[in-house]
Amino acid sequence: MKQFKKISLLFMSLIMVLVIAGCGSKNKADILTTAKETKTINWGVKADTKLFGLMNIKTGKTQGFDIDIADAVTKKILGKDATANFVQVTSKTRIPLLKNGNIDAIIATMSISKDREKQVDFSNPYFAAGQSILVKKESSIKSVKDVNKDGMIVLGVKGSTSVINMKKYAPKAEVLELDDYAQALTALKSGQGDALTTDNGILYGMVKENPDFSVVGGTFTHEPYGIAIDKGQDKFKNQINKALAEMRADGTYEKLLNKWFGDIPGFSVKEASQQ
Template identity: 40%
Template sequence: MRFTHKWLIWLFVLGLVFSTTACGTNEAAKNNSLDAIKKRGKLVAGIRYDVYLFGYKDPSDGQVKGFEIDLMKELAKRMLGSEKKLELKEVTSKTRIPMLNNGDVDLVAATMTITEERKKQLDFSHVYYLAGQSLLVRKDSDIQGAKDLNGKVVMTAKGATSGQVIRDIVPGVQLKEYENYADAFTALKSGKGDAVTTDDSILLGMEQQAPDQVRLVDEQITQEPYGLGMAKGNKSLVKYVNQFLKEIQEDGTYDKLYKKWFKKDPPKDIPEEAVQKVLKQ
């Protein structure tokens, strides 16, 4: 095939795009390495503001709270000597990977499922929470599982994997995506859709906020292992974070934080298939 002048220009532009993306990721790994964080004296974590129990901004006092927030505080304390050396930046399902690879945050703790596609864009820690995709419906709904979703309006957040999973399982579903889960939850309560789908851990938090209006469907559609995300190639930080997760599990800190937020003991073992999602990266 002969390349015209126009084709050569397009190939040059595409080359610049791919080169810039790769350089951006490598630069983020360098600027957000363990040594860089220690030299800076501050850990910058990307967290959610809209996921009750994990990372949410409490309207009563304006403070961001949750299981992942406490994990990041503990990480900052062990890494830098004080949880006050932690800076939190809000991310959403849509913005968390770009913000990580742009170097805006050192790592992301934001209910992020480890997937093969995401592992092409970033590196993950070991699994720190095992969730499963499910459905939240209104209290009077007759939906009992994915089999009842044909023709129904199902809502989720932009950038989340849950929407595509539901589409694959139920081709006849009508999917609506919102900027965040808080908006999807509000839409469900006001009757703008039939269900919200995402990880059951997130939906449990919603159910606890409005137990008289909504209920969590007793079905786990998928298995969703959460990992802390770091820039591709940031080996020093990945190694440190994995050691941190091991230490807090061994010394009881993890169990304490888990019980604080979820009111139950953490699972004793993570299924092998969930572990393999990390090991294969």
């Protein structure tokens, strides 16, 4: 009798696993279909990153290059009357929110990397970023080599590839991880670190609002940004890639790039647009 109960329990457990797996597969396959039915795509975006995604306190809306790209992609896929719905994410929360189904796609200064590709799929690159460092103008730091010393503190953001890269390029420095870029910049201003590191586009956004700081040393990595989609959604990814290609062809992409980065001193719009 006991043996029968064990077999029955194992059988029921197997059935539950198959049911759950089947439901998961169905949900993933239905995202593009649901988007077409609701005329809406739910995007995970940053709200603390100048030029890419920053909350406008007066209007309560998030603005930036990522926001405009997401809106344009949405309308390319679903039509001019479609809605791009924006959900605030951080470097730490964006993949979990995508995997949990809270958002359909991530467009949040997210670098394409082999480790991330184990969890999500990426669109073709839409922004050719590279990692650099931000310091106060009077700092003696001129490149990443200058922070590769004992006692140096470099500020970064949790969940970003920048932190991992810094441990590789400046292993002697201590890396202090903050929750978001606003906290990291505040820490740099208050002297809690010698430099702040992330992608150059994000750093130039900080400089635009904080002229007492500068981006130094050029870029020491290649960090192309991609739109992240959950695994198993090839049709959705293909539609996003098609939309990005159309935007490059009809001039929409170049227009948006110049809108947000055209007047930034030292920033190369041409290099940023390279795939």
